[in-house]
Amino acid sequence: xxxxxxxxxxxxxxxxxxxxxxxxxxxxxxxxxxxxxxxxxxxxxxxxxxxxxxxxxxxxxxxxxxxxxxx
Numbered sequence: 001x002x003x004x005x006x007x008x009x010x011x012x013x014x015x016x017x018x019x020x021x022x023x024x025x026x027x028x029x030x031x032x033x034x035x036x037x038x039x040x041x042x043x044x045x046x047x048x049x050x051x052x053x054x055x056x057x058x059x060x061x062x063x064x065x066x067x068x069x070x071x
Contacts, residue, residue: 002038006031 009031013019 002042003035006035006038 010028013024013028
């Protein structure tokens with residue numbers, strides 16, 4: 001649901017010319033940020049909690065370790 005709702009918000013604002021207002025661009029920015037959180041925070045943490053073996057590759061483990069250490 002996280003991906004579908006945010007993608008629909010962005011799609012509607014991009015496709016329909018009347019929806020291109022300052023407020024709607026702000027909402028599209030929030031939707032894009034929420035997609036980023038979903039992809040870079042929620043999915044790796046879900047993978048770690050569901051399967052103790054790391055299956056996302058070397059680049060992903062560096063990103064997750066960096067994000068855990070910084071945050």
